[in-house]
Amino acid sequence: MKILIVDDFSTMRRIIKNLLRDLGFTNTHEADDGLTALPMLQTGNFDFLVSDWNMPGMTGIDLLKAVRADPKLASLPVLMVTAETKREQIIMAAEAGVNGYVIKPFTAGTLEEKISKIFERVAG
């Protein structure tokens, strides 16, 4: 399972990376915004994308739209992990095709629950 973690704060990337490792996902890679992430996704054969929303360069929502618009990446599961809690934004992410939405600050339990839920649905 190859996972890309996209967040502009290195500490948050590190926290997510550690939590994922505890859940048994050791093959994780990092990018600091959508612009860096997109080419990595296009060539890297990733199985899962965890992305923040608010980032300089290219935001998470734009990255999500770009992923869904790319025929090669369209079915990639995407989990949004963000401090954005506006109703309007969550609906927007849902409409753009997000697979899960976790708000910061979050617990290891929440992250695990959302990730396993996504994989269940992808498998089923």
Added chain:
Amino acid sequence: MEQTIVESERLIQARALVASLEAGNDAEATRIIMAFPENVEKDLFQEVGRLTRELHEAIIGFAMDDKVVQAVQHEIPDAAERLAYVIELTENAANTTLKAVENSMPVAEELLHVSDKLAAEWGRFRGRKMELADFRSLSDDIGAFLTLSNGHSKILNKNLSEVLLAQGYQDLSGQIIRRVITLINEVEEKLVRLVAISGSTRVQKVQKEEVIMEGPAVPNIEQGDLLNNQDDVDDLLSSLGF
């Protein structure tokens, strides 16, 4: 007050008009009539003039105010600097904490792993299911584990102390942010006075972006329709068919 002065002036003019008409003084009557609209305009111009002067004085006062000058020249750039430092402090603290945690996890895992193995052997010994040779090796393993756990406990202790000390950022960043809040309040007070004089009727409409990112929810700040916790987010998403 001003209203009654204006009215009495008009009354005087009206009386003068009637008097001049009764006296057959056409020239005087015409002059009085012609003066009416001019008066209204004059009042308007006087009012605009007064407002302009007050605004001008307020701006001059604003610019001359020592506190404002101080704020603009030093404290606002300082505040930006201070806030940047808060980011640095919190980042350092997070990195220190993360490093200590990352270093501790394998240590705790090794203790768990070795103690699990020893517990199984110990169970065999207590159940009298162990040969003498195996007991000798168990005895050696227990000795080695005591040394290992001693060293590992010291490492964990050191890492936990680092985590503890790293929390000092909260105190420092709190103090810095409180100073910046005080400055913002002072400048806001002055600006409110200025806005009150100039009138706030011409509030420009801000072009609304498609979705404005709110960032982290901050207590006691109006941020629109925010959801409070993960449960609310889950409820919303399940209502959307997730």
